[in-house]
Amino acid sequence: MENNNGTSHNNNKRIPFLVFFKDARLIFKLDALSREILGIAFPAALAVVADPIASLIDTTFIGHLGPVELAAAGVAIALFNQASRITIFPLVSITTSFVAEEDTIQNMNTKKTENDDTKLKQATVSKDHMVPDIENVEAPKQVTDESNNVVAKIVTGSMDTNNENEKVMTKRKQKVGKKIIASASTALLFGTILGLLQTAILSFAAKPLLYAMGLKHDSPMLDPAEKYLRLRSIGSPAVLLSLAMQGIFRGFKDTTTPLYVIVSGYAFNVLLDPILIFYMKLGLKGAAMAHIISQYLMATTLLLLLMRRVHLLPPSMKDLQIFRFLKNGGLLLIRVVSVTFCMTLAASLAARLGPIPMAAFQPGLQIWLASSLLADGLAVAVQTILASSFAEKDYKKATAAATRTLQMTFVLGIGLSFAVAVGLYFGAGIFSKNVTVVQLIKISMPFVAATQPINALAFVFDGVNYGANDFAYSAYSLARWELGQDHGTILEKDYDVIRDVMKKE
Structure with missing residues (x-):
């Protein structure tokens, strides 16, 4: 293989596609590893896909207001999502890896402490058996008062030792319960700051941003899109805090708790939609x-649940990993901008074509996001498992988890292609009554469906890189890919992450 400069790579840099076939017979076997992966991935996927589904339902309700309203909402939502993803994905990805690593190390230290306590207790019991029963031993008459004092000191010393051991074990037991996870506190701090900053930017610069999206001053979409964007930006702090807390729970390998909260919150959103849109005529x-x-309901609920598990205020401000977050967040910011630039550019081009093409573009984009993000559940699973395995230096499990997840992802991608193709073709009519809009949605179907396997693998490769704390390469590779530079080398490097893990077994 040759790069753009015409130089060839070494043979040892070939892409090991055989990774997809390693232990492939175990793909559908529900062993301990598969249960762990699916136990994390399934709730995480449902939680991640809940937002696009809720937006899709919003789109359906808005579509019955008319094509102009649907197109205006599409432009505003695309802009809002662009601003959100720039901050959300770096924050959530970094939080998940850092919390998983920190929690694993803390659990290992707790187990070590418990083992030390057990040994200390056994040593204390053994020492107690060695102390003679002074009350039942009749002292010889030759024993002087001075000897009695010596014996009394020995017995008292033993009792003092027992009391000290009891105090030590009590203090250690008191430490078990709420965890002190510095990464969690840092994530909440950044989530709050970034959310307020996003609200300010989207509120005060709504019109210029919509102009940048391709809307003209005389466009019928401009006024409703501006009002929608400014109002929705008020929820930015809640959105970022909710996702930061999801990242914390993911780091604990708990994706079920956020799922219940998110599904309940979006169900309430769907319930409010017809009431506020049609009944109250808003x-x-x-x-x-x-x-x-x-969003604020979900953020409040997640915060209350998190407070039961984690001390939100660290012992000292020095414990906050601010610079570590900033460094890796800056790297992932490059990646996110590269990803969202394409979607924002596509939305902008659709908006320039007019309300009808934009109205057809919005449902296709939401379905593409919803189906693609199902693979993010597997990415979350492999990220948390790899981060924990690296902390425990269990490289064999890291290798098995990476290969198994990639195999599952490929199967999922193929299944999503068929599901999206059938669903989008036969269900296009639910998004609009306009015949032209429905026809344009059907035309987009092959493109949305065919990209599902590629999207799924891309998500999971990111999870592998994040689990290995290789945020720098993840940002570098995608930026180069978007610029069209040396795609072959990038694929090789993606597989090299797995190869490096294999070598550590």
Whole structure:
């Protein structure tokens, strides 16, 4: 293989595609590893896909207001999502890896402490058996008062030792319960700051940003899109805090708790949509208000649940990993900008074509996101398992988890292709009554469906890199790919992450 400069790579840099076939017979076997992967991936996937599904339902309700309202909401949502992803994905990805690593190390230290306590207790019991029963031993008459004092000191010393041991074990037991995870506190701090910053930017610069999206000053979409964007931006702090807390729970390998909260919150959103949009006749404003209320409800609930497990305030400000977050967050920021640039550019081009093409583009984009993000559940699983395995230096498990997850992902991608193709073709009519909009949605179907396997593998490769704390390469590779530079080398490097793990077995 040759790169753009015409130089060839070494033979040892060939892509090991055989990784997809290593222990492939175990793909459908529900062993301990598969149960762990699916136990994390399935709730995580449902939680991640809940947002696009809720947006899709919002889109369905808004679509019945008319094509102009649907197109205006599409432009505003695309812009809001662009701003959110720039901050969300770096924050959540870094938080998951750092919390998983920190929690694993803390659990290992706790087990070591418990073992030390057991040994200390056994040593204390053994020492107690060695102390004579002074009350039942009749002292010889030759024993002087001085000897009695010596014996009394020995017995008292033994009792003092027992008391000290009891105090030590009590203190250690008191430490078990709420955890002190510095990464969790740092994530919440960054989530709050970034959320407030996003609200300020989207509120005060709504119109210029919409102009940048391709809307003109005389466009019928401009006014409703501006009002929708400014109102929805109020929910930005809640969105970022909710996702930061999801990252914390993922680091604990608990994806079920956030799932219950998120599904409940978005169900409330769907319930509010027809009430606020149609019954109270608020239109687009009602759709934005329903989203805001549900987001703050979810953020509050997750915060209360998290407070039961983690001390949100660290012992000292020095414990906050601010510079570590900033360094790796800056690297992932490059990656996210590269990813979202394409989607934002596509939305901008659709908006320039007019309300009808934009109205057809929005449902296709939401379905593409919803189906693609199902693979993010597997990415979360492999990320947390790899981060924990590296902390425990269990490289054999890291290798098995990476290969098994990639195999599952490929199967999932093929299945999603068929599901999206059938669903989008026969269900296009639910998004609009306009015949032209429905026809354009059907035309987009092959592109949305065919990219599912590629999207799924891309998500999981990111999870592998994040689990190995290789944020720098993840950012570098995607930026080069977007610029069209040396795609072969990038694929090789992706597989090299797995190869390096294999060598450590």
